[in-house]
Amino acid sequence: MNKLFKFAAASAVGVAVAASASSAFATDETGNASAQIQQAISIVENTPMDFGNVAVDGSGGTVTISTAGAVTGPAGYSFSGSPAAGNFTASGDASTAVTISFTAGTLTGPGTAMTINNFTNDAGGTPTTDGAGDLAFNVGADLVVNAAQASGAYAGTYTVTVNY
Template sequence: MRTRHTNRPLPAQWSLTAIALIFAPFAASSAHAQAGAQGDAEAIVLRPLSFFKVNDLDFGDIVASASAGTVTLAPDGSRSRTGGVTLAGSGGEPARFAGLGSFNRQVNIALGANSIWITGPGQPMRVRNFEIGSTPTAILSTTPTRFRITSPLGNYNFPVGATLEVGANQAPGDYAGSFTITLNYL
């Protein structure tokens, strides 16, 4: 499972470019044209007692300053900041996991470590306070937390957010690391 963070400086001036695609009616002619396009299709068939990652944790684009701060990405996808960090754009999304158990079955969920370090071109940044989007939300730790599968079909999915500690004058660039979530069916 990957954690991704991008820290990019804001340009001095923002500009917006719009591109329009206009379809004009074609004149009728005796020649006929044919065109084709290809699309992709995907599916995941779940097996009983499965568990897998749907998408990675992404803190989105941020701008560091001379003051340290944090970026918190909640399980619902909302971002907040403290200190000298500026949130750039509306990016960022929690990690998401899914699986298939059975209705009313209990599961224990635990982290491999209570915090991790992500690395990039500058000083490593700590990621901590991993929060699962359960009802109510809960902070995950190395001590297993018990949950119950409430879907009548036994399928489930849940998001995980966290807090990123950004250093003062953090170097711009891509930062990445990984964390482990263990799920045990009881």
């Protein structure tokens, strides 16, 4: 019995030493975390895009308005009125790079709808908000006039997206 008791006692001591030894090797480390919260970007249209008065011949064609508001198109077309490039101001975090993208739109009126696409802007290759968080830019685009387009007033929309 004595041997059995000594063996059991030695085993218990061995288990206790092993348990305390493994917890002696454990350690804790505090992890670090961070986040940069960016202000939501808002955008305001200051000037709607206006192709002005476009006199067309019977053929279809593409009319382009530049970011400076100059309108050009096929040789048989003439232009008058007060064309204007679209003008927008985006506001967000100061001195931060953004991207500008567009979704094509349509102008509807008395005739077949016309597509607005191939957008351009004058914000540069890497647009960045200024020190106050603002970015003003002009928008140009193409207006696809259909063959035998009916005369009359046309209006529609397109989408401008500004994102960090």
